[in-house]
Amino acid sequence: MPTPDLDACLNTLGMLVREPSVVGAEDSFFRVLRRELEEIGVTIKHYQGVLVAQGADPAHLVLSAHIDRHGLLCTGPNEFQYAAFIAANRGELTGDSVSEQMMGTLQGRFAGQRVQAHLPYSGVYLGQGAITRSFVCPERNNLIFEVDGLDFLQPGTPVSFLDRLRVEEGRVSAQLDNVLSAAIIVSLFRSGFQGTALFTAQEEAGRSWRYALQWFQRHRLETDRLLVLDTSPFPSHEAAEAQDVVLRRKDATAAFADALTDELEQHCRDLDVVFRYKDAYVEEQNLGREKPLSLGRTELGRLIAASEGRVTGTTLQTPTTGYHTASETASLDAIAAVLRLLGRYT
DSSP, X not given: OOOOOHHHHHHHHXXXXXXXXXTTOOHHHHHXXXXXXXXXXXXXXXXXXXXXXXXXXXXXXXXXXXXXXXXXXXXXXXXXXXXXXXXXXXXXXXXXXXXXXXXXXXXXXXXXXXXXXXXXXXXXXEEEEXXXXXXXXXXXXXXXXXXXXXXXXXXXXXXEEOOOOEEETTEEEEOOTTHHHHHHHHHHHHTTOOSEEEEESOGGGTOHHHHHHHHHHHTXXXXXXXXXXXXXXXXXXXXXXXXXXXXXXXXXXXXXXXXXXXXXXXXXXXXXXXXXXXXXXXXXXXXXXXXXOOOOOOHXXXXXXXXTTSEEEEEEEEXXXXXXXXXXXXXXXXXXXXXXXXXXXX
16 A cells, blocks of 8 residues: 655645635636646546546545635725635525634734735736735625735636745645645545545535535435545644644534544554544633634535435544645644555555
């Protein structure tokens, strides 16, 4: 069982990080991802909101990772809003996602951040600017951004954070959520993985589970071996690096598949990978909090609930800090641990 190479994974990650994939404008990123996967020789099919890659044994394991990243959307004359929370997406958001609960915390993180605008479908570069201010508008319940240099844009134009992968002091930094998981899956296919991978759009707007569910329904498929890859936020490097990987048994919507979760836990023990259950961690944190933190309504939980358990599985997450910024950080040890665990499935 070959383990995907960490350096090769980082090379792929560095390339993918440079490609824009703002929530709701993921088409150009899908094309880049498709090109990388076709070079490996896996079968690729693109449906609305989901790119599907399959090897010779597609039922062996179904991996899933969302590929959208936070960014801005031009919504008026020199007006920019957080793309995931624009009015068009509000129907899918219930107020208890981790992203929504962190909106107030996020508002001060973007001053000075360079951004780039691109055409929604083709990804053609339109220009660069810099965020001068960001604040929460209580009337629109969204982050509003003031940007210098992009006043010529038309409404509907996506604006991504100008991003480059940085590797230093045993850690990588970029807007990792969730391009890191996409790079890991590409590396897994290069190492001989023969299962299925779903790359989904608009997870940050609460929509990705619908695209995944439609794919399962389209092909009349059921599974209890869906493994969703993502990042998992922690408040400090010390808290994030107290474990190599993060597992879950449930979110705020549904209980996950015990058999696959137990299987992952056993692989962790066999490989001396330190793990923590995020749902148990959040529940422990809430014992001393007046306002409880949400377990989160994840893509997987919504998929399990909507399919009435016909599609179920578990998650494998990489612990990070700097959640939802262009400086989200993960340790190289954590990424190597995820690659070793997934190497068990090649």
